[in-house]
Amino acid sequence: MKxxxxxxxxxxxxxxxxxASAAGAFARIEGACAADDAVTIGWPNDxxxxxxxxxxxxxxxxxxxxVFDQPLDQDAELKLVPHLIKRWDLAQDGLSMTxxxxxxxxxxxGDKMTTEDFRYTFFERIKAGVKLDxxxxxxxxxxxxxxxxxxxxxxxxxxxxxxxxxxAFLGSYIVPKKYLEAVGLDAFQGKPVGTGPYxxxxxxxxxxxxxxxxxxxWGAKPKIARVTFQIIKDPSARVAAIQSGAVDCTINxxxxxxxxxxxxxxxAAELNPITRxxxxxxxxxxxxxxQNVRLAAHxxxxxxxxxxxxxxxxxxxxxxxATPGTPAYLADFQFKYDPELAKQYLxxxxxxxxxxxxxxxxxxxxxxxSDYDIARAMVAMWKRxxxxxxxxxxxxxxxxxxxxGGKLPEATLYSWDNSTGDxxxxxxxxxxxxxxxxxxxxxxxxxxxLKLFDEANYEKRIxxxxxxxxxxxxxxxxxxxxxxxxxxxxxxxxxxxxYANGWILAQSMHWS
Amino acid sequence: xxxxxxxxxxxxxxxxVPILLVVSALLFGVLRVLPVDPAAMSLPPTATLADIExxxxxxxxxxxxxxxxxxxxxxAVQGELxxxxxxxxxxxALVRETLxxxxxxxxxxMAIATILGLCGGLLLFRLRGTPFEAVADLWSMLLLSIxxxxxxxxxxxxxxxxxxxxxxTGRLSPGFxxxxxxGFLLLDTLLIRRPDMLYDAVKHMALPALALGLAFSPTIMRxxxxxxxxxxxxxxxxxxxxxxxSESRILLGHALKNAALPTLTLAGVQFGFLFGGTLLVEIIYxxxxxxxxxxxxxxxxxxxxxxxxxxTYCVVVLLINTMVDSLYLVLNPKLxxx
Numbered sequence: 001m002k003x004x005x006x007x008x009x010x011x012x013x014x015x016x017x018x019x020a021s022a023a024g025a026f027a028r029i030e031g032a033c034a035a036d037d038a039v040t041i042g043w044p045n046d047x048x049x050x051x052x053x054x055x056x057x058x059x060x061x062x063x064x065x066x067v068f069d070q071p072l073d074q075d076a077e078l079k080l081v082p083h084l085i086k087r088w089d090l091a092q093d094g095l096s097m098t099x100x101x102x103x104x105x106x107x108x109x110g111d112k113m114t115t116e117d118f119r120y121t122f123f124e125r126i127k128a129g130v131k132l133d134x135x136x137x138x139x140x141x142x143x144x145x146x147x148x149x150x151x152x153x154x155x156x157x158x159x160x161x162x163x164x165x166x167x168a169f170l171g172s173y174i175v176p177k178k179y180l181e182a183v184g185l186d187a188f189q190g191k192p193v194g195t196g197p198y199x200x201x202x203x204x205x206x207x208x209x210x211x212x213x214x215x216x217x218w219g220a221k222p223k224i225a226r227v228t229f230q231i232i233k234d235p236s237a238r239v240a241a242i243q244s245g246a247v248d249c250t251i252n253x254x255x256x257x258x259x260x261x262x263x264x265x266x267x268a269a270e271l272n273p274i275t276r277x278x279x280x281x282x283x284x285x286x287x288x289x290x291q292n293v294r295l296a297a298h299x300x301x302x303x304x305x306x307x308x309x310x311x312x313x314x315x316x317x318x319x320x321x322a323t324p325g326t327p328a329y330l331a332d333f334q335f336k337y338d339p340e341l342a343k344q345y346l347x348x349x350x351x352x353x354x355x356x357x358x359x360x361x362x363x364x365x366x367x368x369x370s371d372y373d374i375a376r377a378m379v380a381m382w383k384r385x386x387x388x389x390x391x392x393x394x395x396x397x398x399x400x401x402x403x404x405g406g407k408l409p410e411a412t413l414y415s416w417d418n419s420t421g422d423x424x425x426x427x428x429x430x431x432x433x434x435x436x437x438x439x440x441x442x443x444x445x446x447x448x449x450l451k452l453f454d455e456a457n458y459e460k461r462i463x464x465x466x467x468x469x470x471x472x473x474x475x476x477x478x479x480x481x482x483x484x485x486x487x488x489x490x491x492x493x494x495x496x497x498x499y500a501n502g503w504i505l506a507q508s509m510h511w512s
Numbered sequence: 513x514x515x516x517x518x519x520x521x522x523x524x525x526x527x528x529v530p531i532l533l534v535v536s537a538l539l540f541g542v543l544r545v546l547p548v549d550p551a552a553m554s555l556p557p558t559a560t561l562a563d564i565e566x567x568x569x570x571x572x573x574x575x576x577x578x579x580x581x582x583x584x585x586x587x588a589v590q591g592e593l594x595x596x597x598x599x600x601x602x603x604x605a606l607v608r609e610t611l612x613x614x615x616x617x618x619x620x621x622m623a624i625a626t627i628l629g630l631c632g633g634l635l636l637f638r639l640r641g642t643p644f645e646a647v648a649d650l651w652s653m654l655l656l657s658i659x660x661x662x663x664x665x666x667x668x669x670x671x672x673x674x675x676x677x678x679x680x681t682g683r684l685s686p687g688f689x690x691x692x693x694x695g696f697l698l699l700d701t702l703l704i705r706r707p708d709m710l711y712d713a714v715k716h717m718a719l720p721a722l723a724l725g726l727a728f729s730p731t732i733m734r735x736x737x738x739x740x741x742x743x744x745x746x747x748x749x750x751x752x753x754x755x756x757x758s759e760s761r762i763l764l765g766h767a768l769k770n771a772a773l774p775t776l777t778l779a780g781v782q783f784g785f786l787f788g789g790t791l792l793v794e795i796i797y798x799x800x801x802x803x804x805x806x807x808x809x810x811x812x813x814x815x816x817x818x819x820x821x822x823x824t825y826c827v828v829v830l831l832i833n834t835m836v837d838s839l840y841l842v843l844n845p846k847l848x849x850x
Contacts, residue, residue, distance in 0.1 A: 231798055
């Protein structure tokens with residue numbers, strides 16, 4: 001794997017060099033040649049499965065959202081909005097939620113969508129033992145009582161304050177009970193049936209997904225009739241694809257390419273801040289057992305400089321583990337960059353530039369844009385104040401195993417995506433000592449946080465997370481760095497709705 | 513000839529069993545000692561540490577490695593290579609789905625490598641002793657030093673981005689619906705009698721196949737030239753000259769036939785390497801083959817897929833070697849006499 005990563009770096013650098021050198025002279029972008037009712041999107045990853053309940057893969061959600069529908073949706077500003085569910089009412093104790101579904105929704109095969117399908121999706125198939133990621137997110141569901149084809153009550157074993165948010169989150173797509181039971185899971189994956197604005201016309205693993213407009217869609221019909229997702233995993237190949245006009249739109253191109261594409265008259269290049277945080281997951285032991293060292297490490301990081309250097313200044317520096325505009329973000333709380341203060345903290349523990357404290361530091365290389373470069377810059381920033389960090393590269397997959405065995409170093413560079421923006425799915429998961437992500441095992445943060453998991457009152461819950469976010473940073477239990485950005489390049493005449501969580505939805509696209 | 517070839521194939525099949533056992537055990541052992549947690553990777557972000565421990569037990573990851581291997585081996589003998597952690601599908605089915613694309617690519621690339629290798633080898637040999645020999649030698653060395661992924665990027669940039677002559681993503685243009693009869697796209701387009709689709713598919717394969725072919729042709733070139741040098745020291749070449757046969761006829765009609773045998777052996781070995789080389793080229797060209805599947809599996813710590821693909825590579829290399837040796841027997845009467 002190291003070999004593969006090294007190779008990626010070399011060829012990426014090479015192609016970018018080649019592309020940049022000849023771009024001005026040779027670019028042939030034919031922006032206006034695309035058919036009005038078709039679009040080709042260069043997408044970085046395939047769907048892991050056509051059973052949308054099966055795997056939680058953030059990159060696959062925009063594709064699933066084209067073929068399937070979620071009970072609730074989010075608008076461009078991430079506010080929860082009705083979708084298949086017209087109305088919902090979470091009980092004050094958080095132990096039940098009444099939902100009312102639309103009565104005009106048809107699956108692609110013509111079957112009507114009812115509360116039986118709702119019950120099947122969120123209860124029956126989970127209890128039947130089908131290997132679904134949603135089995136974990138909906139494990140609190142004790143039963144779903146169907147009162148009518150459009151009305152049902154979800155019963156939970158313990159308070160489920162984020163049940164509405166999860167109705168619009170990973171994997172929560174309604175699947176057709178009758179069809180799935182008739183054809184079985186394998187056949188369903190071969191020919192998936194949803195209620196979404198598009199139906200699957202053709203699929204080739206790791207190659208392309210062709211969608212055709214669902215003419216009987218219950219909601220606003222998409223303007224684009226045919227959508228092709230061309231799976232292009234290599235960032236350099238995506239750059240080449242948009243530059244040559246082979247695709248109309250693509251995402252996750254290297255940040256430095258965005259500046260180049262901005263100069264192309266037929267292309268629009270964007271750096272869009274999204275609900276993804278880049279942070280340091282820190283331990284509460286080893287050299288980081290000392291709070292002075294943790295706080296010094298945080299004060300020593302110039303986040304503005306990191307944003308300018310690696311994200312063109314578009315990535316907002318963060319002081320808490322939440323992104324601007326989300327409920328538990330603290331706009332009035334700033335954890336300042338102050339190397340002198342960092343030195344003072346270190347001096348309290350008898351460390352300094354002449355007597356540096358040594359810490360371990362892990363980072364991925366290629367898991368998210370510029371990750372390794374950010375880590376190297378941070379090592380240099382720390383060195384100036386008296387923190388000597390030994391940087392090691394780890395695979396993302398290795399993170400869990402190292403954390404499980406207590407083998408992560410003092411700090412690990414990490415990225416976390418949360419399209420809902422809800423604080424439970426930010427700090428609630430990242431700092432929860434019972435979950436596999438948290439390197440922080442101290443119960444000072446853990447106890448405060450676990451109480452919030454059972455808090456059904458929305459206002460109290462959000463207030464609790466706002467307090468917790470501040471506390472966690474002040475004690476050095478986490479070091480938030482930046483709000484991540486999504487790079488997107490499209491033909492200028494291809495318009496789309498920009499979602500704050502980075503969703504690129506084909507159903508929102510049209511040619512202008 | 514047939515009996516000899518059948519004997520050879522039988523012998524090779526018998527030898528393949530212990531080889532596969534050793535390779536599978538090595539693969540299994542290496543994958544299990546890697547510091548990744550397949551149980552954590554197979555669960556969603558909402559899973560707790562307790563969930564992960566339960567999953568580890570369910571997946572048998574708490575048992576000693578040799579016990580895990582024996583369980584896997586028992587299932588593998590029955591044709592079950594486990595279920596993909598990432599795709600939640602049968603690993604063998606995923607391999608079956610992606611293998612034909614890689615075979616097609618590798619065969620086309622090998623054809624290109626062989627043609628370029630033979631032509632280049634003959635040219636290098638003909639230029640011996642001339643002022644152009646050093647230049648040709650330099651070019652062949654340059655070709656030899658460029659790996660397949662670099663060719664992939666250069667060709668993609670040149671023919672895909674700058675000249676826009678050839679497509680460089682996927683296997684078919686958006687207007688074509690992929691037929692799925694045998695899994696081999698080129699064959700399927702022929703079966704449904706769609707020459708336009710065949711042309712489109714070949715155009716999509718041209719750049720990745722050329723990248724691989726260019727990378728593997730210089731070795732063939734140089735071995736052929738070296739074999740021709742050896743053959744030209746044989747008496748029958750001199751006798752042919754004395755009989756007044758032209759240099760071109762001596763080269764193509766006499767020397768090439770004998771020099772081709774070591775080249776053929778090398779080409780067989782090269783094909784094994786070339787099959788492995790498809791991995792990175794498939795990623796660059798978004799080509800949906802076995803290599804693409806493998807890279808995903810490595811990224812996702814999808815151990816059943818890595819194991820299945822690793823074994824498939826091993827089987828393919830063994831098969832190719834057997835085929836080349838059989839061909840060698842057919843072409844070389846001396847070996848049959850033994």
